[in-house]
Amino acid sequence: xxxxxxxxxxxxxxxxxxxxxxxxxxxAELNEVFDTRSLNMLTDYQKSxxxxxxxxxxxxxxxxxxxxxxxxxxxxNPSLIKAARxxxxxxGLINRPALGNFPPKDWADVxxxxxxxxxxxxxxxVFTAMAGSDANETAYKAAFMWRRQHERGGAHVEFTEEExxxxxxNKSPGASQLSILSFKTGFHGRLFGSLSTTRSKPIHxxxxxxxxxxxxxxxxxxxxxxxxxxxxxAAEKAxxxxxxxxxxxxxxxxxxxxxxxxxxxxxxNHASPEFFRGLRELTRKHNILMIVDEVQTGVGATGKFWAHxxxxxxxxxxxxxxxxxxxxxGYYFGNPELRPNKPYRQFNTWMxxxxxAILFRAIIDEIERLDLVNNTARVGDYLYGKLExxxxxxxxxxxxxxxxxxxxxxxxxxxxxxxxxxxxxxxxVNIGGSGQTAVRLRPMLIFQEKHAxxxxxxxxNIVQSL
Amino acid sequence: xxxxxxxxxxxxxxxxxxxxxxxxxxxAELNEVFDTRSLNMLTDYQKSxxxxxxxxxxxxxxxxxxxxxxxxxxxxNPSLIKAARxxxxxxGLINRPALGNFPPKDWADVxxxxxxxxxxxxxxxVFTAMAGSDANETAYKAAFMWRRQHERGGAHVEFTEEExxxxxxNKSPGASQLSILSFKTGFHGRLFGSLSTTRSKPIHxxxxxxxxxxxxxxxxxxxxxxxxxxxxxAAEKAxxxxxxxxxxxxxxxxxxxxxxxxxxxxxxNHASPEFFRGLRELTRKHNILMIVDEVQTGVGATGKFWAHxxxxxxxxxxxxxxxxxxxxxGYYFGNPELRPNKPYRQFNTWMxxxxxAILFRAIIDEIERLDLVNNTARVGDYLYGKLExxxxxxxxxxxxxxxxxxxxxxxxxxxxxxxxxxxxxxxxVNIGGSGQTAVRLRPMLIFQEKHAxxxxxxxxNIVQSL
Numbered sequence: 001x002x003x004x005x006x007x008x009x010x011x012x013x014x015x016x017x018x019x020x021x022x023x024x025x026x027x028a029e030l031n032e033v034f035d036t037r038s039l040n041m042l043t044d045y046q047k048s049x050x051x052x053x054x055x056x057x058x059x060x061x062x063x064x065x066x067x068x069x070x071x072x073x074x075x076x077n078p079s080l081i082k083a084a085r086x087x088x089x090x091x092g093l094i095n096r097p098a099l100g101n102f103p104p105k106d107w108a109d110v111x112x113x114x115x116x117x118x119x120x121x122x123x124x125x126v127f128t129a130m131a132g133s134d135a136n137e138t139a140y141k142a143a144f145m146w147r148r149q150h151e152r153g154g155a156h157v158e159f160t161e162e163e164x165x166x167x168x169x170n171k172s173p174g175a176s177q178l179s180i181l182s183f184k185t186g187f188h189g190r191l192f193g194s195l196s197t198t199r200s201k202p203i204h205x206x207x208x209x210x211x212x213x214x215x216x217x218x219x220x221x222x223x224x225x226x227x228x229x230x231x232x233x234a235a236e237k238a239x240x241x242x243x244x245x246x247x248x249x250x251x252x253x254x255x256x257x258x259x260x261x262x263x264x265x266x267x268x269n270h271a272s273p274e275f276f277r278g279l280r281e282l283t284r285k286h287n288i289l290m291i292v293d294e295v296q297t298g299v300g301a302t303g304k305f306w307a308h309x310x311x312x313x314x315x316x317x318x319x320x321x322x323x324x325x326x327x328x329x330g331y332y333f334g335n336p337e338l339r340p341n342k343p344y345r346q347f348n349t350w351m352x353x354x355x356x357a358i359l360f361r362a363i364i365d366e367i368e369r370l371d372l373v374n375n376t377a378r379v380g381d382y383l384y385g386k387l388e389x390x391x392x393x394x395x396x397x398x399x400x401x402x403x404x405x406x407x408x409x410x411x412x413x414x415x416x417x418x419x420x421x422x423x424x425x426x427x428x429v430n431i432g433g434s435g436q437t438a439v440r441l442r443p444m445l446i447f448q449e450k451h452a453x454x455x456x457x458x459x460x461n462i463v464q465s466l
Numbered sequence: 467x468x469x470x471x472x473x474x475x476x477x478x479x480x481x482x483x484x485x486x487x488x489x490x491x492x493x494a495e496l497n498e499v500f501d502t503r504s505l506n507m508l509t510d511y512q513k514s515x516x517x518x519x520x521x522x523x524x525x526x527x528x529x530x531x532x533x534x535x536x537x538x539x540x541x542x543n544p545s546l547i548k549a550a551r552x553x554x555x556x557x558g559l560i561n562r563p564a565l566g567n568f569p570p571k572d573w574a575d576v577x578x579x580x581x582x583x584x585x586x587x588x589x590x591x592v593f594t595a596m597a598g599s600d601a602n603e604t605a606y607k608a609a610f611m612w613r614r615q616h617e618r619g620g621a622h623v624e625f626t627e628e629e630x631x632x633x634x635x636n637k638s639p640g641a642s643q644l645s646i647l648s649f650k651t652g653f654h655g656r657l658f659g660s661l662s663t664t665r666s667k668p669i670h671x672x673x674x675x676x677x678x679x680x681x682x683x684x685x686x687x688x689x690x691x692x693x694x695x696x697x698x699x700a701a702e703k704a705x706x707x708x709x710x711x712x713x714x715x716x717x718x719x720x721x722x723x724x725x726x727x728x729x730x731x732x733x734x735n736h737a738s739p740e741f742f743r744g745l746r747e748l749t750r751k752h753n754i755l756m757i758v759d760e761v762q763t764g765v766g767a768t769g770k771f772w773a774h775x776x777x778x779x780x781x782x783x784x785x786x787x788x789x790x791x792x793x794x795x796g797y798y799f800g801n802p803e804l805r806p807n808k809p810y811r812q813f814n815t816w817m818x819x820x821x822x823a824i825l826f827r828a829i830i831d832e833i834e835r836l837d838l839v840n841n842t843a844r845v846g847d848y849l850y851g852k853l854e855x856x857x858x859x860x861x862x863x864x865x866x867x868x869x870x871x872x873x874x875x876x877x878x879x880x881x882x883x884x885x886x887x888x889x890x891x892x893x894x895v896n897i898g899g900s901g902q903t904a905v906r907l908r909p910m911l912i913f914q915e916k917h918a919x920x921x922x923x924x925x926x927n928i929v930q931s932l
Contacts, residue, residue, distance in 0.1 A: 103508060
C-alpha cells in the first residue's frame with residue numbers, strides 16, 4: 001500500500017510534556033486577549049503534515065481528531081496549497097462578493113464543479129452559508145417559509161397587513177408559531193435557532209433563551225448492533241412512535257425534523273437504516289420536512305460521501321446541511337418550493353465565501369483523485385477489526401465499540417474518558433471525546449492501515465496506563 | 467491630489483444595457499442552481515479595479531455600494547493581493563484550525579497586530595466570528611450569561627440541577643427569560659436571535675419564529691440636523707424615556723440594548739452624540755449592557771475608525787461588533803466578566819477564520835499606510851458640500867440629505883428611489899438603497915475628490931432622467 005501523503009512522519013514524536021515550555025509561554029500571551037480555557041493544544045500548523053499535528057515544542061502527534069472532524073485531506077496537502085496559490089483563490093479572497101447581489105460571473109461554474117458536483121442524490125440546488133450553525137438555521141428558515149406558504153394557500157398569496165405588522169413586533173401571525181423537532185442528545189449548532197435544537201449538554205445551553213421546540217428520544221441502541229437486533233428494533237419503534245406523537249400533538253407544531261445520521265457531539269449514537277427510513281416515511285405522511293445534518297458525518301468520513309447514503313431512502317431528504325470537512329457550508333435541496341416565494345427572504349450580505357467554496361472544490365478533486373471515500377470505507381473496516389480484538393482483550397476499556405461498516409467514524413466508551421483523552425498525547429495521539437463517556441475517532445480521509453496500526457498500538461498503551 | 471489607487475479607470479464605461487448579453491446568459495445558467503432573484507449585477511471581479519466594478523459585457527461602473535458596504539480598500543488592491551499570496555495566508559486557508567481548541571502558535575500575534583490593533587478604546591478582548599449575524603448573536607450570548615451570573619450571585623455559583631435539566635428542555639430557569647432590546651428600523655442580522663432584534667422590513671422577518679423581545683422607537687430626526695435642534699432633542703428625549711420605560715417594565719427583562727451608530731439597512735437614520743451618551747447612561751443606571759453594532763458603520767466609513775468615536779462616551783460600550791469592511795467578524799469587549807465563567811460556554815468549531823483575520827490585518831495596514839480614515843473624513847465633507855448644492859437645486863430629489871461630518875456615510879431620500887437605483891447603472895454608477903426611500907452612499911475608503919466629482923455629475927444626470 002503506497003502512502004497517500006508522501007513525506008509524512010513515520011510515527012508520532014513526543015519530546016516534551018504537552019503543553020511544553022514554548023507552548024506555555026505562547027498560551028499565556030494569548031490568554032491576555034483570547035479565552036484559552038478550552039485550548040486543547042497550541043498548534044504549529046506550518047510543521048503539521050498529513051495525519052500528523054505538530055506543536056511549538058517539537059511534538060508531533062497522530063491526529064485522529066482533525067480540528068473537530070474538519071480537516072479532510074491532511075495538513076499542508078500539496079493539492080490544496082496549489083489551489084490556495086491560484087489566481088482564482090486570490091481573487092475570491094480579496095474581492096469578496098455579496099453573493100446574492102453581485103455573484104462572480106463564474107459562480108455557476110464554481111458551484112457545479114465543486115459544491116454541487118457532490119450534491120446528494122435528488123438535491124440539485126444549494127444555499128451557501130458560512131458554518132454549520134448558519135447552514136442549519138437557514139435550512140430552518142426555508143422550512144418555516146415553506147410551511148407557512150402551504151398554510152397560506154400557495155406562493156401567489158400575498159402577506160396580509162396583520163402578518164406584516166405583527167412580524168415587525170416579533171408576534172404571531174407574522175412570526176410563525178411553528179417549531180423544529182430535534183432529538184435528545186443531538187447537536188446542531190450554537191446560535192439561537194440551532195441551539196434550540198441542540199440537546200447535547202447543559203453547558204452548551206445554560207442561560208441562553210430558547211424557543212419552545214420539542215425533542216424526541218433518540219433510540220438508545222445496544223452495541224454491537226448485530227447482537228441486539230430485536231431490542232434495538234423495539235427502541236427504534238418506540239422512538240418513531242414518540243416522533244409521530246409529537247408531530248401530531250405538540251402545541252407548537254413542527255414543520256421539520258432535523259437529525260444527524262450519527263449523533264456526533266452527543267456521544268456517537270447510531271440508529272439503523274430502518275429507523276431513518278421510518279422517519280422519512282413519517283415526515284412524508286405528516287407533510288413535514290426532513291433535514292439531515294451532515295455537518296460532521298458528511299464528506300466521506302463514514303465510507304460514503306454522505307452518511308445518509310447508507311439508508312437507501314426511497315425519497316431523498318428535503319434538505320441536507322454540510323460544513324466541517326467541506327471547509328464551507330450550506331444546505332442542499334431539490335424541491336423548487338423550498339426557494340421562498342420572494343427575493344430577499346433568504347438572504348444575507350456574504351451568503352458564504354467563494355474562497356472557501358474554491359477550496360472545497362479542490363478537496364473534492366483530491367478525494368476523487370485518491371479515491372478517498374473507498375479508502376475510508378476499507379481502512380475503517382480494518383481499524384474496526386483491530387479494535388474488536390482490543391475490545392475483547394479490554395472489554396471495560398473499549399465498551400460499546402460502534403461504527404462497524406461506517407468508515408472510520410468509530411467510537412467506544414471508556415470509564416475514565418477524560419483521563420484517557422488527556423493521557424493520549426503522552427502516547428503520541430491527538431484524540432477527542434463526545435458525549436459523557438465516548439472516545440470518538442475522527443481521522444482524516446487519508447488515514448491508512450499503517451496509521452491504524454499505530455493508533456491501535458497507542459490505544460493499548462493508553463488503557464494500560466490508566 | 468495623487469491617486470490612492472494607481473491604474474484605476476478614468477471614469478465609468480457603459481457599453482451595453484445591464485445585464486448585457488453575456489451577463490444574461492450566465493445568469494440563466496446560475497439560476498438553475500442558485501436563487502438569482504436578488505441578483506443586482508453579475509460581476510467580473512478580475513476586471514474590477516479600485517472604486518470601479520466591471521461586468522462580463524465590458525461595463526465598468528463607479529461603485530459606491532461596494533458589496534453592501536463591505537469592500538474597504540478597492541477591488542484588486544495590490545497590498546491585499548500580496549497578503550493573499552503570502553505563505554501565512556496559504557497556511558490559514560488550507561490548515562483551518564478549530565481556534566478555541568487548537569489555535570495556531572502565532573494567533574496572539576495575528577490578533578494583536580490585526581483585529582486588536584484597531585480595538586475600540588477600552589475594549590482589549592475579542593471573540594472572533596464569521597459574519598455580522600453570528601458576531602451579534604455571540605455578543606447576545608455573552609450578555610445573557612453575564613446577566614444570569616450576576617443574578618446567580620457570581621462566577622463561583624454552580625448551576626442547579628433544575629437549571630441544567632430545564633435548559634435541556636428549552637425551558638426556564640435553565641433557558642433564561644431575558645431579552646435584548648433593539649430599536650425600530652434597526653438591522654442586526656438574519657439568524658434567529660439576531661433577526662429577533664432586526665426591525666427593518668417585514669420581508670426580512672415574515673414566517674420566522676421570533677423571541678418575545680422588545681423594541682424602542684428610534685428618534686425620527688429632521689434633517690439637516692443643525693436646523694432642527696430643538697425638535698430633534700425632544701424626539702431623542704422621548705426615545706430615551708421609552709427605552710427606560712421598557713427596561714423597567716418589559717415582561718421579558720432586557721439584559722442588553724443593541725444599537726447601530728447610524729441605522730443603515732433601516733434607512734440611514736442618525737441620532738446625536740447626546741442621544742448615545744444618554745443611552746449609555748441609562749444602560750449603566752439599570753445595569754444592562756450596551757452593544758454597539760458597527761457591522762456597517764465600522765472600519766473608517768464615517769471618518770472615524772469606529773463610528774461611536776463620534777460620541778465622546780464617558781464609558782466605552784460593553785461590546786462592539788464588527789464585520790463587512792473588516793472581512794472578518796466578531797465582538798470586542800473589555801470587562802473580564804464578559805468571559806463566561808466556564809469554558810465551552812462560548813465556543814464553536816471554527817470560531818472565525820484565520821485567513822480572513824490575516825486579510826483584515828492587511829486591510830488595517832493599507833488604511834494606515836494611506837491614511838484612509840482621514841481621507842474618508844475629508845472626501846466625505848467635500849462630497850457632502852457638493853450634494854448640498856445639488857439638493858438646493860433639486861430639493862425633492864435629494865430630500866433629507868444626511869451624514870454631514872460622518873465621512874462618506876451619506877444618504878438622501880428620493881421619491882422614485884427604486885427607479886433611481888435601477889437607472890443609475892445607465893449613468894455608470896452602482897449605488898444601493900436603504901429603508902423605504904433612501905439612496906445610501908457607501909463608497910470604499912479609497913474614494914477621492916475626483917470620484918466625488920464624477921458621482922455628483924452622474925447623480926444630477928440620474929435625477930434629470932427620472
